[in-house]
Amino acid sequence: MNTPATETSIPDLLQSTMKAHVAGQLDAAGKGYKLLQTLAPDNPDVLHLSGMFEGQQGSRERGHELISRAIAIDGKQAMFHNNLGLVCVRMGRLEEAERCYRRAIELDPDRFDAVSNLGVLMGQLNRLEEAEKTFQDLLERVPRFSDARQNLASLYLRTGRFSQAIEQCAKGLLTDPRNPLLRRVLGRAYADVGLTDLALELYRKWQQEEPDHPEPRHHIAAITGEGVPDRASDDYVRATFGGFAETFDAKLASLGYRAPALVGEMVAELLAQVPDKSLRVLDAGCGTGLCAEQVARWARSLVGVDLSQQMLDRAKLRQAYDELVQAELVAFLRTRPACCELLISADTLCYFGRLDEFAAAACRSLVPGGWLVFTVEAHDDGEGQPDYKLYHHGRYSHRHGYVLDVLSANGFADMALREVVLRQEGGKPVRGWLTRARLPQEPAAHE
Ligand SMILES: C[S@@+](CC[C@H](N)C(=O)[O-])C[C@H]1O[C@@H](n2cnc3c(N)ncnc32)[C@H](O)[C@@H]1O
Known part of the structure; x- marks a missing residue:
């Protein structure tokens, strides 16, 4: 990443910093955002992206402060409100997160990620009917949105509505056949209702397609009782908790x-x-x-x-x-x-x-x-x-x-x-x- 000599190169620096951020080069990204904040302290994009970075990697309070400043300068960006909502969830400020997501949707009703985030939040707040309705409405508009489909299926699974969970996963897998989260929920739902043959079929197909994936291996052992490991493998634990940490x-x-x-x-x-x-x-x-x-x-x-x-x-x-x-x-x-x-x-x-x-x-x-x-x-x-x-x-x-x-x-x-x-x-x-x-x-x- 090059250090800019003048403020005219701020868009370039922002671009390269974002690239480093997305690529997981966190040291470089952190330095880039710091420099940007010094060079352009009132640039809303700089404040917003620096806030996202801080909220993920550093201090959530600082992340909240930076994105709030971006919103104070330019309050019309739905993305800023959505991302402030995400930081609020990490801080446990769930009511404020709801306000942020709703504001993002008000500004841009096609901000589907904000709608999905709102549905997840309703689920976390145990407002299950609202969560269900949010996902259902969203999926009417964007039937191929796998994350929303999986979230709705998980909601059904959690509340013991297994056939509805199965139906949602099956629909989602029609358009996104290798989605691991949909496969995970479907396998679980089949097994929960005693359809172990179908669960096994699903895991075996998954294993055939991805022989190194730890999840099907672990669940096949659980269902068949064959090759049960002394403990869950390191890979299985990492796969299970890696994507779960945020929420x-x-x-x-x-x-x-x-x-x-x-x-x-x-x-x-x-x-x-x-x-x-x-x-x-x-x-x-x-x-x-x-x-x-x-x-x-x-x-x-x-x-x-x-x-x-x-x-x-x-x-x-x-x-x-x-x-x-x-x-x-x-x-x-x-x-x-x-x-x-x-x-x-x-x-x-x-x-x-x-x-x-x-x-x-x-x-x-x-x-x-x-x-x-x-x-x-x-x-x-x-x-x-x-x-x-x-x-x-x-x-x-x-x-x-x-x-x-x-x-x-x-x-x-x-x-x-x-x-x-x-x-x-x-x-x-x-x-x-x-x-x-x-x-x-x-x-x-x-x-
Ligand atoms: C359900 S979480 C519980 C975390 C925490 N103790 C709590 O109660 O909130 C289980 C944690 O154990 C970790 N874990 C499971 N097996 C492990 C192992 N063999 N060695 C280290 N960590 C393991 C997982 O990565 C995960 O973070």
Whole structure:
């Protein structure tokens, strides 16, 4: 990127900065936007694009401020309002986001991305009828808009209206046959209603067309029970959460997601007598960092580890972690012996079947007397139940007795499992085990 000598080259600099931004050359893009703000502080395009960049990569507050300034200078650009809405969603300012999207649509009724964003937002706010109507009207106008089709199908899936979800996906796949999101929702909907043959057919066709795609492989194993991996592959986890990071917090909130709060409650019970800011805390599978505030009171330092860089990027924006590491969590724990007094993991070990490697690594990473608090999904302990099961939705559940056995075999004591509801899915509660365990003060002798 060339540095401009005069203001006349601002359009060129803007162009090359945008190019760097789109290509993911973030350092170059960041420098370009900074320079542009100095050279053309009142140029609305500069303010808008710099704000978008800040909202994605840096500070959401700064992003909000810059786009608002662009709007104050030129309030007639629907795109500015739409993008301010996106930044508001990331900041959790959902009512303001709604106003922004509506203003964008008022200015330009053909701004279909703003209409779709509004539909997604209605869904996040649990205004489900409005969300449905928004997508339906949009799809009447633009039947080939796959994102809107997939969002409507997901809405039906979430509310247990499986045949409508299937119908929407089938329609969408007619015009966009390889759309992975439509395939994902359709496979899930088929399996949810017991049409496992159709789900399997879909995943096999997908696998044939994209042999390296981790999703069909994982779901075929879940349905057939053949080749079930010990845990979800790194690629599967990255594929699942990569595209989900932006909307994770709002989406999960609308599903009554409680895993971080439950971990927080358990930690608060255990640490009632422990002085503030006295512990080194490790958050395994930290995602967007929803657990940070739950443990902040006790954390002298807080380290987060996660496989998904996009999730970590969101966690970084909270400015609550001393260190955020992109790594597979068991591999990471093995590199950090005796590094923490408290290890937490919310809604992450449901991507693990076998828990022994995790338990052994956690034992090494905790100091004697250290606490482990985590959630897994639950299935019953009845006769003949396997230790863990991989379900067609792609997550594992665990047997109560297995969790206890693994922990005690790996040196933990003082274990307790509490039955909890982690969130709602398809209108039904997802049951879990909120689990705690402690290492003895003196390490027990075990292999
Ligand atoms: C459902 S999210 C939960 C995130 C966060 N703990 C929370 O409660 O909001 C699960 C997270 O675990 C991460 N994950 C799953 N398996 C992992 C592994 N083996 N190593 C590291 N991260 C993993 C995913 O990338 C994702 O961010």
